[in-house]
Amino acid sequence: MNYPIISLFSFLLSVQFAFSDVTSFDWKPSFNDEPVPQERLEAIEAALPDIALAVPDSPRKILIFSATAGFRHASIATGKVALDRMGIKTGAYQTLISDDPENFEVDVLKTFDTVVLLSPTLDFFMPPNKLREDFSDAQWNWLHARHERLIANLVQFVHAGGGLVGIHAATDSCYEDEDYGNMIGGYFWGHPWSWRHNVTVLIEDSEHALIKPVFGDMSDFRIQEEIYQFKEEPYSREKLRVLLSLDVERSDEPMAKVPLRRTCGDYAISWVQSVGEGRVFYTNLGHNHHIYTDPLLLKHFLAGIQFATGDIEADTSPSASLEK
Numbered sequence: 001m002n003y004p005i006i007s008l009f010s011f012l013l014s015v016q017f018a019f020s021d022v023t024s025f026d027w028k029p030s031f032n033d034e035p036v037p038q039e040r041l042e043a044i045e046a047a048l049p050d051i052a053l054a055v056p057d058s059p060r061k062i063l064i065f066s067a068t069a070g071f072r073h074a075s076i077a078t079g080k081v082a083l084d085r086m087g088i089k090t091g092a093y094q095t096l097i098s099d100d101p102e103n104f105e106v107d108v109l110k111t112f113d114t115v116v117l118l119s120p121t122l123d124f125f126m127p128p129n130k131l132r133e134d135f136s137d138a139q140w141n142w143l144h145a146r147h148e149r150l151i152a153n154l155v156q157f158v159h160a161g162g163g164l165v166g167i168h169a170a171t172d173s174c175y176e177d178e179d180y181g182n183m184i185g186g187y188f189w190g191h192p193w194s195w196r197h198n199v200t201v202l203i204e205d206s207e208h209a210l211i212k213p214v215f216g217d218m219s220d221f222r223i224q225e226e227i228y229q230f231k232e233e234p235y236s237r238e239k240l241r242v243l244l245s246l247d248v249e250r251s252d253e254p255m256a257k258v259p260l261r262r263t264c265g266d267y268a269i270s271w272v273q274s275v276g277e278g279r280v281f282y283t284n285l286g287h288n289h290h291i292y293t294d295p296l297l298l299k300h301f302l303a304g305i306q307f308a309t310g311d312i313e314a315d316t317s318p319s320a321s322l323e324k
């Protein structure tokens with residue numbers, strides 16, 4: 001009859017061990033990115049816009065976060081410099097560049113106007129799965145619980161009126177979290193066009209407040225860039241205002257190994273949406289380094305950031321509603 005008591009005792013003991021195991025545990029993502037070469041720093045500097053697209057209502061603080069639990073883009077370092085310098089030069093915002101998960105704790109998060117997710121991948125507050133063996137079960141469970149909690153904090157931050165900018169692989173992230181998927185607007189489904197491909201980008205919404213000040217009367221442009229296709233869900237023109245999309249006919253042939261799977265033929269590139277009281281801008285552009293040394297595309301990022309901070313008002317009515 002004393003078996004259940006022993007069992008309870010050993011259970012409590014194991015809980016205590018698990019608890020002490022994780023309380024002394026403080027893992028943070030860290031990365032050794034290649035420094036940006038001088039020549040590219042100069043190219044960034046030459047491409048930066050001179051002035052903001054709108055005068056900020058108050059000093060804006062943005063967090064640039066780019067932790068990766070999967071593929072890590074070499075262009076992250078370039079993007080960090082470009083976005084940071086653009087804020088300083090135009091006066092549109094100040095940046096904190098950090099991969100510290102601590103910034104996603106509620107009290108810290110609310111000190112930012114906007115969070116920029118610069119090509120993070122997979123469950124970005126977690127270590128890569130290939131390092132799973134380096135952690136005990138208790139540690140891994142603790143990390144996973146923290147990841148879910150911090151993503152929920154981010155979703156809540158946006159719903160409550162915060163801004164979110166997703167760049168490139170921000171849609172190759174958090175596949176298990178439906179709220180994240182709905183907030184960012186789509187999930188990566190392979191890239192039929194690789195970084196070598198030359199593609200034509202259609203400017204869909206030429207009168208839109210984020211498009212007109214950047215692209216003027218242009219109807220399209222050519223770029224060498226990796227282009228994603230998005231899973232059937234949650235991407236939808238019933239929810240998103242699509243600003244840029246791919247002209248498949250006037251782009252290089254997609255790679256045979258990544259077949260086009262979207263039956264509607266819709267390959268959106270940049271969009272905005274309202275999420276609760278908050279504002280979300282996402283763009284697929286940002287794989288290649290030269291995206292961040294292109295004056296037009298830096299301005300496109302600036303428009304997205306200033307929309308997210310609330311300094312540019314823009315229509316977020318879903319694209320599908322305009323066609324009805």
Ligand SMILES: [Zn+2]
Nearest residue numbers: 073168226287
């Ligand atoms: Zn990429």
